[in-house]
Amino acid sequence: MAGNSGRPNRRTSNKKGATVGSGGKRRRALEGKGPTPPAEMRKGHAKQRAAQARAKRAATAPRRGTGRGGKGTSELVVGRNPVLEALREGVPANALYVQQFIDSDDRVREALRLASERGGVRLVEAPRPELDRMTNHLNHQGMVLQVPPYEYAHPDDLVVAAHDRGEDPLIVALDGVTDPRNLGAVVRSVSAFGGHGVVVPERRAAGMTAGAWKTSAGTAARTPVARAANLTRALEAYRKAGLMVVGLAAEGEIELGEVAALDGPVVIVVGSEGKGLSRLVGETCDVRARIPMPGGAESLNAGVAAGVVLYEVFRRRS
Incomplete structure (x- = not known):
């Protein structure tokens, strides 16, 4: 009869209970596993695949140069007019992001044509929320150009390049110049008058941004810019x-x-228009020279001052 079986440990009920000797495994199985991870971290999720694709694109983006001075950071040019101007001026780029279903105009069409003709510039169609995120909600007007990190030369490379060409080195160093347009103008003058490169400090100084590239009018592609951890030691x-x-x-x-x-x-050292040369840099110079200005102006900006000196060097060497 039920319940009177002589077989030991025989189940006499359909009700399940903990198995003797399970060590509490069934209790642990019921414990929570913490909060749900974000979509980007969930294996197989569409957002994780998209994030991995973006990371892969960034890892395989082309890099400029082979110098030892280290890379800068990527930059985004935002808005239809800035993007078009950057493409017209030959600013290096590795991707042009265009909003899905964009209201196309002449600027959009020309930008797409220039990017496709150049080669090496990926055309990426992206939804507006993605462009908003990339630009931190700036007014991108549906167009964003990604400029790859600039790879700076080492200050010593400029001297080596001059000697390889059998020429006396002609270098311009900038002290405290923070306007990228001034840097671009100096690069353009160095290229025009046969110089061998420009040196900038790592900190508190303009770098090779899209604005500097535009002002250089393409000459930055053939005139190296070196970055010094300490400008005084580089001059020494x-x-x-x-x-x-x-x-x-x-x-x-x-x-x-x-x-x-x-x-x-x-090496010509040019300071900022307002403060001029810093004390330590000024003390490192072998000589400090002034540009005569009979017109009464108190100072010249870095780009103009460098151009004046470079022309004088070119005139003498010619």
Whole structure:
């Protein structure tokens, strides 16, 4: 009869209970596993696949140059007019993001044509929320251009390049110049007058942004920009390599035309328009020269001042 079986441990009910000796495994199975992870971290989720694809694209994006000075950071050019101007001026780019179902106009069509003709620029159609996220909700007007990180040269590379060409080094160093347009103008002047490159400090100084590229009018593609961890030490290294360090200062000891060092290997140091050369950089210079300005102007911006000196060097060497 039921319940009177002589077989030990025989189940006499359909009700399930904990198995003797389970060690509490069934209790642990009922414990919570914490909050649900975000979609980007869930295996197989569409958002995780999209995030992985973006990371892969960033990892395989082309890089410029082979110098030892290190890379800058990626930059986004936002808006239809800025994007079109950057493409017209040859600013390097690795991706052009265009909003889905964009209201196309002449600027959009020309930008797409320039990007496709250049080659190496990926055309990516993206929903508006994605562009909003990328630009931190700036007014992108449906177009975003991704500029790859600039790879800076090492200050020593500029001297080596000059010697490889059998020429006396002609280098411009910028001290405290924070406007990228001034940097671009200096790069353009260095290229125009046969210089071998520009040196900028790592901190508190303009870098090779899209604005600097545009002002350089494409010359940044052939004129290297080096970045120095410490500008004073970089100038001291140039002195040991045989270069004369000539600083431009409104209170300079002699006029530019009297500086004999411009005939040989030289590095020209240009300060900011407002503050000029910093104290340590000024003390490192072999000579500080002033540009005569009979018109009464107190100072010149870095781009104009560098252009004046570079022309004087070119005139003498010619």
